[in-house]
Amino acid sequence: MTFRSIVLAVALLAVVLLPAVCFADEMADAYQSIKPFFDRLNNPSVSAGDRLPIIKCGTPYFLQARVLSPEYRQALGYTAGTRPYMQELSKQFDSPGGHFRIHYTDSLESRHLIDTTYGDHNSNGVPDYAEIVARIADSVWVHHIGTLGYHEPPNDGETPYGDGPRYDIFLIGLGEGLYGFTQPDEPAIVDGTHVRLTSWMALGNHYENFQGYEQRPIEAVQVTVAHEFFHAIQFWYDAKEPCTDANCTDVKQNPYWMEMSAVWMEEETYDNVNDYYGYLPYYFPYVQHSLRSFATSPPGDWKTLYCYGAGVFPIYLSQRFGKEIIKKAWEYCGEVSGSNFLESAIQAALHDVTGGQVDLPYAWTDYGRWLYFTETRTRPGQFFEEAANYKPMIPMNFELAGEMYPYIRLYSSYPIKPNQTGGYNFFPDGFGFNYLDFKTASLDSVLTFGFDGTSGNYFDWRLSVIAFDQNYPTTPVWVDAELHGDKDTFEVKNFNSYSDIIVIPTLVNPDLKFLNNQYRFSVDDTSIVITENRIAYGPSKIILSDPQESNRSLLVTVRVVEDATVDMKVYTAAAERIFSVQKHVDKNDEVPLRWFGKNDHGEEVSSGVYIVQIRVNNDDKTFKVLVIR
Structure with missing residues (x-):
């Protein structure tokens, strides 16, 4: 031979x-x-x-x-x-x-x-x-x-x-x-x-x-x-829904939809037990990962419990579109051999229950908005019915190898160049989420945002945009009616009543599995040039019995030209100090300070006129506020 x-x-x-x-x-x-x-x-x-x-x-x-x-x-x-x-x-x-x-x-x-x-x-x-x-x-x-x-x-x-x-x-x-x-x-x-x-x-x-x-x-x-x-x-x-190939010849099984929909069913049956609360810590801090994420080992690892925390997805579907959608999805699952929940079943179910008005990209990006407003970000009467109990919420920072890294990327200085945005540890998998938070305090009248998915046009990017005032949780959230895509440049205007604009990049192509997909973005320089410290406050009258938080508390907003320590002190007419709070503010940033008509011991004060002093480093501003019980 x-x-x-x-x-x-x-x-x-x-x-x-x-x-x-x-x-x-x-x-x-x-x-x-x-x-x-x-x-x-x-x-x-x-x-x-x-x-x-x-x-x-x-x-x-x-x-x-x-x-x-x-x-x-x-x-x-x-x-x-x-x-x-x-x-x-x-x-x-x-x-x-x-x-x-x-x-x-x-x-x-x-x-x-x-x-x-x-x-x-x-x-x-x-x-x-x-x-x-x-x-x-x-x-x-x-x-x-x-x-x-x-x-x-x-x-x-x-x-x-x-x-x-x-x-x-x-x-x-x-x-x-x-x-x-x-x-x-x-x-x-x-x-x-x-x-x-x-x-x-x-x-x-x-x-x-x-x-x-x-x-x-x-x-x-x-x-x-x-x-x-x-x-x-x-x-x-x-x-055969857990099978990862049509003929069930692949050894690996992935029953993620079976498990998360069974979590929905137990919550639907026994709403007062709330067993699924215990699995939310294995989901909310990991939402950049695919909804399909599943593992059988090691026991107790986030991957083995992720799908149970992700039971909030069918809970979202049920609360948003009605309980029938879960049964419809299972009926369509049975029409295809192998796993097809994300591939086709949920799209068909959405079509049936909404008369073709809602598709999967819309529902998925809407779900991403619901995920954001939980725990302390809850907006009463909006999004998940039990949102205030969902702990922990999506974190601002996440620990990796003993060091903390930004999870929600926060920006308050502009412009933002594309080469400043590529370094990030948590780019989303297919059917995962990222959150970009842009503070509006230093913007003039428009946020001009450009997006570039660096992996090419193969990936099906969708960008949802929302705006809200974090100081007033009862006010509605503004939602951009348009879903933006890769290579898009768009503007957000008329945001004077909002403190934050959130852009939520996600991938909704069912063919994508567990890829880590990078992107870059930019924000044009439409920032306000701050030349002096600014202090705004209101209302001048606090009615402690009013159900609206905005009427029963004083809100002071301070924007600074340089790093500063901001103090708020409240005095009686007899010059007795009854309340104080102090916060640090970064250069060109803004901080809200709120007084709920209570002293330092948490007791409501008597009706009358009170003197409020705001000190920014060595600058003072003093004004009066009337409290009515």
Whole structure:
């Protein structure tokens, strides 16, 4: 054999083996990513007493396990096509509504021993905990299927392990921090173009040790049943939605839409529990990442909990367009093999519920605006219904490797040149957001903004523009009716009543996955030349009983020509100082100071005339204000 023949043979062998090697590596990586979950599930006593990271839902781990090779499945202890707890959980109780069969054990030797602390008050031989679970499950069935109109889960009556119309729930010892899971059965049911799966649900045999639920463990049961039963329903609409390719041949699974819509469903069912609040810290500080972001390891990392915090996206869809849009989206998911929620399903659902008036780019950029106005930025009566409780809000700064970097980029000096804007740590992935905040105090009458997506025209940039007065949270937010794109230059005018203009760049091309997309921008020099310190104030009369904040407080706005310390002091007519506040202001910047008619102890002052002194470095301004109780 010649040298050339040897080289050619080696090259051909590499072509044949490389895909297999890569596939094997992916299989091994997938196995390693879910192994800690199965270790924890199969041996809960190993980590007994430890405060383990929360695993909101075990369903994604079973979806990942079912596409692994038999060897990896066996190593995990994963058994497909069986109900592994059926023999040990030998006691059964059928729910009053006839929709569920609850499996449990009262054996003192079993780690799955049902919680008996609730007793058996009706003396029917069934622990009350099993009856409580059954009543909750019946209520969830009525809500999901009866009220919202979803299809019931596939009937497992034709499988060797199901009992037909009743859906099986097993009460097992899940260990601390794992709420529950819905395990799909094998094989799949092929119904025309739809692929469906029967399933069963596992719940914990107690929840009183769960963080935040020590005094309300039944509420943990409620949200878990609502969440997991929606997974069972999802398996009727589209069992292939988690697949990352149309034929489900790719090892990696991504059930991001399954999980975030199940979070929406639990909130829709039990609005007072608010379990999803606990996952918002894993979403709001990371909104530059794709909505598709998902991982099964390491437990407790932001990537593993991101999709649960991102449940605010279907919450937005429901509050903005009505509850029906979530069901419509799932119906359209089932029309395409593999994941297609962002690719086509949500666009079709938006078209149906709005009569074609709203498309995905509009809805997505609108959602970006809703995300901004949470916690202390909340505008009452606008955006999310529970926005004030969404903590933390999108941060101004973010820590990386022990150092703080700007997350929301803030500007108050102009012009801004393109070469000043390229250095940034948080450029958005596809379906991620950035926020640019431009202070208007030093602008004249127009903000002229130019945008340049440096990656080229392939990326589908959309820029939403809003303006508002941060000092008056009850006033409306101005929204630019036009969505701007790459290479656009546009102007924002007539912003005298607004303190901030926010530009929100995002990418809405469903074909983009997890790219980090850079851009540059510019703002022309239309700034006001500040030659002296300026102090504005109002109103001159404070009515403490007035519901409008602007009428029951004094607002002083100070704009400075150089770095300065600004003091505000309030005195009685007898020259007794009752209130003071001090702030630092950067050169050419502006600071608001507010007095709510209270003294330094937080007590409302009496009606009368008060003297207000504003000092900017060594400059003073004094004026009077009338307070009426």
